[in-house]
Amino acid sequence: MSDKLAIVVFSGTVDRLLPAAIIASGGVAMGMDVELFLTFWGLNAFRKDSVNSNTRFSKDYEDMAPVMMQIMKNKNVPSWFEMLKKAKEIGNVKVHACAMTYDLLDMKKEDLAEIVDDVIGVGEFINIAKDAKITLFI
Amino acid sequence: MSEEKKEKIKVIDARGSFCPGPLMELIRAIKESEVGDIIEVWSTDQGSQRDIPMWAEKAGHEFLGVIHEQGYDRIRVRKKK
Numbered sequence: 001m002s003d004k005l006a007i008v009v010f011s012g013t014v015d016r017l018l019p020a021a022i023i024a025s026g027g028v029a030m031g032m033d034v035e036l037f038l039t040f041w042g043l044n045a046f047r048k049d050s051v052n053s054n055t056r057f058s059k060d061y062e063d064m065a066p067v068m069m070q071i072m073k074n075k076n077v078p079s080w081f082e083m084l085k086k087a088k089e090i091g092n093v094k095v096h097a098c099a100m101t102y103d104l105l106d107m108k109k110e111d112l113a114e115i116v117d118d119v120i121g122v123g124e125f126i127n128i129a130k131d132a133k134i135t136l137f138i
Numbered sequence: 139m140s141e142e143k144k145e146k147i148k149v150i151d152a153r154g155s156f157c158p159g160p161l162m163e164l165i166r167a168i169k170e171s172e173v174g175d176i177i178e179v180w181s182t183d184q185g186s187q188r189d190i191p192m193w194a195e196k197a198g199h200e201f202l203g204v205i206h207e208q209g210y211d212r213i214r215v216r217k218k219k
Binding site: 022025026028029030031075076077078086087089090091 | 154155156157158159161162165166169189193196197
């Protein structure tokens with residue numbers, strides 16, 4: 001059985017979604033199974049209609065956002081969503097939506113990007129993460 | 139050397155792509171290749187020089203070395219399994 005990397009994706013801002021996607025890619029590259037649990041703003045960011053247009057930044061770095069977005073655009077850095085899609089094509093990446101947030105925000109399966117595999121409760125995620133070698137909260 | 143010249147080398151131009159881009163493209167190319175094939179990744183990313191040999195060792199492929207060019211590296215890996 002492969003080693004497992006579990007990530008709780010709580011944030012919905014680009015400055016955090018991008019590192020989550022990069023670390024997930026690193027996990028795939030090193031042959032790990034990657035399990036993402038999308039909750040609160042993290043799940044909100046996976047709405048089909050905004051995955052490619054999200055430009056939100058954390059308040060702390062808000063003033064840097066326009067410069068950073070321009071640098072990334074100039075240097076052809078793929079978006080966090082493109083990067084995550086690529087990681088999933090290459091390796092074993094499971095994307096779980098948090099049931100609580102899903103219900104709270106009255107989401108439907110068709111509201112979410114196709115990359116999302118299923119909707120699970122926190123208990124199931126903990127069960128998945130309990131034997132992970134690495135667990136992160138981003 | 140003459141032996142090596144006959145071998146087919148598949149070149150992946152990942153110049154301009156940032157970590158972990160070149161490594162991810164290499165992994166994809168290895169998946170689509172036959173055992174024995176050589177993949178050569180062109181990379182401008184500093185991380186690749188360390189990441190790719192480490193990945194190759196872990197994944198069980200043969201790291202063949204790096205050829206430094208002006209402004210980029212040509213990193214070769216042979217698919218072993």
